[in-house]
Amino acid sequence: MKVQVCIIGGGPSGLMLSQLLHLQGIDTIVLEKSSRDYVLSRIRAGVLEHGFAELMREAQCGERMDREGEIHHGFYIAHDGKLDRVDLHKYSGGSSVVVYGQTELTRDLYEARDKLGGKVVHNALDVTPHDVASDKPYVTYRTGEEVIRVDCDYIVGADGFHGVSRKSIPQDKLQEFERVYPFGWLGVLSRTKPVSPELIYxxxxxGFALCSLRSQVLSRYYVQVPLTDKVEDWSDDAFWEELKRRLPEKVAAELITGPSIEKSIAPLRSFVAEPMRYGRLFLAGDAAHIVPPTGARGLNSAASDIYYLYHGLLDHYKKGDDTGIDGYSQRALARIWKAQRFSWWMTTLLHRFPDRLSYDDKLQDTELAYLFSSEAAQRSLAENYVGLPF
Structure with a gap:
């Protein structure tokens, strides 16, 4: 089999890139190790920055997002028993975010690939990139007992933190930066009316808590827990009681509880791999970088990778101009590190660290007081939250 671009990973990043390139007549294949049902069962973040929403529309996948997504012009930070609102619309120059579940977004991308007859292979086992430093790379994968070879011009690794793509780059050519946080988020999805029309951090x-939502009848809530905790340690009743303790009394009184549909604990990590290109192999999304979910940058950072890759590959095939693909890593990393900074700042501002000093507590309180006394500080928060320009 021969294609122009072989994409490893059938999550939103890989599907988005495949869809955008297909619309421009560039032949792709997506190789995904899991089944479609498994991919669509993963519960992920649902806050889409302005640029991501525009990219969905450009990919002709934004109709349902625009119809069903929740437009949020702000969010709240609860502290000291009160709620302070961050006005995103006011302080970002009129921008907003769209709350739309990643599962639904991925479903829309799958349907778009199906409609165009896109090549998406599920249950592709033992996916392996070969000769990525040469001008004739290829990828092999196994289905049953058959090994299939895909020859291509370029390989895009959008297969997540544990995927094979980053591991295909020689260790002496890759530099990794990482911070693992000493806590996780226990998350519960429930078929209940959200406690607030906008997110509450x-x-x-x-410890930290977050009140989020997927729709007006589907809520997503989180509480900070030690890494030693297990999901089995937390009954639904225990979760709701702990969440109420961490919210202002008025909010807690209005909280509607119910059985959990899904419950999981996610560890928090900051991670960046540099560079994001080696030969004919490009890394994108979680294959190259991870952020804590506090600032809602994970999926959105992946979208900026896809934006840069899409335009770089488009210029290569349509104009014979390699400026975009040659500068991909540098350009993507510049934005990624800004997202890393913002996520680190939000995480440090709102969480209780087990080894904190009383000095650290005072700094957190002072940072919050400054934030809501300074329009410049709120403008900085807002412009990062809605998304810096691509």
Whole structure:
């Protein structure tokens, strides 16, 4: 089999790139190790920055997002028993975010690939890139007992943190930066009306909490927990009680509880691999970088990678101009490190660290007081939250 671009990973990043390139007449194949049902069962973030929403529309996948997605012009930070609102629309120059579940977004991308007859292979086992430093790279994968070879011009690794793509780059050619945080987020999805029409980020002496939503009938809530905790340690009742403790009394009183549809603990990590290109292999999304979910940058950072890759590959095939693909890593990393900074800042601002000093507590309180006394500080937060320009 011969294609122009072989994409490893059938999550939103890989599907988005495949869809955009297909619309421009560039032949791709997507190789995904899991089944479609498994991919669509993963519960992920749902806050889309302005640029991501525009990219969905350009990929002709934004109709349902625009119809069903929640437009949010702000969010709240709960602290010291009160709620302070960050006005994204006011302080970002009129921008906003779209709350639309990643599962639904991925479903839309799959349907778009199906409609165009896109090549998406599920249950592709033992996916392996070969000769990525040469001008004739190829990828092999196994289905049953058959090994299939895909010859291509370029390989895009969008296969996540544990995928094969980054591991295909020689260790002496790759530099990795990482910070693992000493806590995780226990998340619960429930078929209940959200407690607030906008997200609430809560800083509390017992730990961080977040009130989020997927729709007006589907809520997503989180509480900070030690890494030693297990999902089995937390009954639904225990979760709801702990969440209420961390919210202002008025919010807690209005919280509607119910059985959990899904419950999981996600560890928090910051990670960046440099460079994001080696020969004919490009890394994108979680294959190259991870952020804590506090600032809602994970999926959105992946979208900027796809934006740069798409335009770089488009210029290569349509104009014979390699400026975009040659500068991909440098350009993508410049934006990624800004997303890393913002996620680190939000995480440090709102969480209780187990080894904190009383000095650290005072700094957190002072940072929050400054934030809501300074329009410049709120403008900085807002422009990062809605998304820096691509």
């Amino acid at each position: 809560a800083k509390h002496e017992r």
